[in-house]
Amino acid sequence: MSQLNEIERINRLLLQLASGNFSYREEVLHENNHLEGIITGINMLAEELESSTVSHDYLNSIFKGVVDMLVVLNSDNTIRQINEAVTKELGYSPEDLIGQPFVSLFSEIDPIALHTSNESLYEKGVCYNVEATFKTKEGKSIPVSFSSSLLYNNDQHINGTLYIAKNISKLKKVERDLKVINHELKTFVYKASHDLKGPIASILGLTNVAGLEIEDAADGEIRGIAKEYLGLIQDSASMMNSILLNLIDITYLKQARMKIEPIDFEDLIRSIYNSLRFVKEFQKVELRLNIQPEIQFHSDIKVVKSILQNLLENGLKYHRNEIREPWVAIDVQQTKAGVFLQVKDNGIGIPKEVQGQIFEMFFRASNKSAGTGLGLYIVKNAVEQINGNIQLFSQPSGTTFKIDLPSLIRTEVEIHPSA
Amino acid sequence: MSAPPERSRFKTVLLVDDSRFDNLVHERLIIRSGLCEHLEVYPNGKLAIDALADPNHENAHQLAETDLILLDINMPILDGFGFLKRFPELTPTLTQRVNVVILTSYINLEDKRRSSESPFVAGYINKPLTEDKLAELADL
Structure with missing residues (x-):
């Protein structure tokens, strides 16, 4: 060699x-x-x-192969590189964007979203699913969801950021459509129950007056028959009326806004009892009230009323006939977080095997009297709506509902539709 | 039929409601109870306002003595709120003697708030009107 x-x-x-x-x-x-x-x-x-x-x-x-938009930024937040998806979705060529500030991609900048995303990015090195709006070359707005992560060089110094953005126009459209449909459904139930109230009130009024006039005019036998049927029509219309009132309560519970105000339980329970005690079969049931004085509690009074109204009505309705002194006892005590409510009766009780179902919509546990099957469903929804908790204890000797309700901050509370 | 009381509680009562069923019920109940000496029925707010404002109306004399108006909310042409809005156009002699009571099948909080803005509204009654509720009216 x-x-x-x-x-x-x-x-x-x-x-x-x-x-x-x-x-x-x-x-x-x-x-x-x-x-x-x-x-x-x-x-x-x-x-x-x-x-x-x-x-x-x-x-x-x-x-190149990533189907979502990829944007790589330099450490000064100018664009270093884009992939083909950016060109395809937004219409920019690499020459249009490289060297430009990242914010020039956005059509609307939501300062809070951007701030939160940057905070998470610099704290954890990553940031997930921030919604924003990008601007196409033609000026059209496209809703996107982006995630980002910091890029480091060999010395572990930050030398850029990687953004992955997904076009969520279709998702947004579905979301909008769903909201519209949901709103329409709510409005429909609300409108339908209100509109049906009128004709039912008419039926109730007409049967009432018919009864009075037949009393005056008709002779014995016909009077008896007519009054019997009018009574049945009246009962049926009353039942329909209760269902509609329940549906109206439910639409209120499902709506997004509540009004928070101080609640006087003594007043509230008395007014509920006053509206119920004209029912003849309720009159033999004694109401025992034990309300701690000077309770400080804020919540939505209509929601709290729904809870107490339905529980008290159930207590009065499902009393035991054979018992000498039927009663319903309501206790209200101040707690650290709000109030503790207990509604207890010595009524017929709820059989063990159906206790798991009683809060379900349209479930009826008893044939004793015609209920709408909505009362306890409303109670459960109402308790959840104001962030409370309800427990049921029932034996053949009576039923106890125990409810914890937190006092709410005295502002309008936005409720998430998923809650 | 029980005899009407010696003197009726009201001189003239107006029913303003588009439901002919409810008007029939209310008319019969009011006549039976002897709540008033004279009763007029109007199917919407506009016809009621027009009648009250018309000095040449055939019942102008009785209309001038109107002291209770039972007012429905949902009506065509001019609804209950519209009626309350136009009500102050009438002569003060009339508006000062009249009690307006909202008589509707369901009043929500918003409707209650809206109607309570009118100083003429003296109360609310949920339909159907019954003898018990009429007795409360007599206490106004």
Whole structure:
């Protein structure tokens, strides 16, 4: 082996590398000389070049292959690189964007969203699913959801940010449509129950007056028959009326806004009892009230009223006939968070096997009197609406409902539709 | 039929409601109870206002003595709120002697708030009107 030969081999190797053939290697002969050492060094360099060049292509192919929009920012928040999805979705070429500030991509900047996303980004290094609006080259707005993560160089210094954004126009449209449909449904139930109240009130009024006039005019037998049927019509219309009142209560509970005000339980319970005690079969049931004086409690009075109204009415309705002193006892005590309510009776009780179902819509546990099957459903929804908690204890000797309600802050509370 | 009281509580009562069923019920109950000497029925707010404002109305004399108006909320042409809004157009002699009572099948808080803005509204009654509720009216 001559020296010239080694120089030739070095030359050949360098030429291959210079022409981009990073997989070329020159065989190293095991001779302990400097020139062979240089060949070994160049081979190692080629190795390095080959591996980094492959991973560069590999990264590029991933970058191109991602179907969501990818934007890489420099540390000064100017755009370093975009992928083809950005061009496809927004119409910009790389030349339009590279070097431009990232914010120029946004059509509306929600400062709070941007601030929260940056906070999370710099605190945790990542940030997930922030909704924003991008602007296309033609000026159209596109809703997107983006996630981001910080990029680091070899010295672990931040040298940029990677943003992945997804076009969520379709999702947004579905969301909007759902909201509209949901609103229409609520309005429909509300309107329908209100509109039906009128004709039912008319039926109740007409049967009432018919009863009075038949009393005056008709003779014995016809009077008896007519009054019997009028009574049945009246009962049926009253039942329908109760269902509608329940439906109206439910639409109130499902609506988004509540009014928070101080609640006087003594007043509230008395007024509920006054509206119920004209019912003849309720009159033999004694109401026992034990309300701690000067309770401080804020909530939505209509919602709290729904709870107490339905529980008290159930207590009065499902009393035991054979018992000498039927009663319903309502206790109200101040707690740290709000109030503790207990509605207890010595009535017929709720059978063990149906206790799991009594809060379900339209479930009826008893044939004793015709209920709408909505009362306890309303109670449960009402308790949940004002962030409370309800427990049922029932035996054949009576039923106890225990309810914890937190006092709410005296502002309008926005309720999430999912709650 | 029980004899009406010696003197009726009201001189003239107006029923303003578009439901002919409810008007029939209310008319019969009011006549039976002897609550008033004279009763007029109007199917919407506009016809009631027009009648009250018309000096040449055939019952102008009785209309001038109106002291109770039972007012429905949902009506065509001019509803209960519209009626309350136009009510002050009438002569003060009339508006000062009249009690307006809202008589409707369901009054929600918003309707109650809206109607309570009128100083002429003296109360609310949920339909159907019954003898008990009429007795409360007599106490106005």
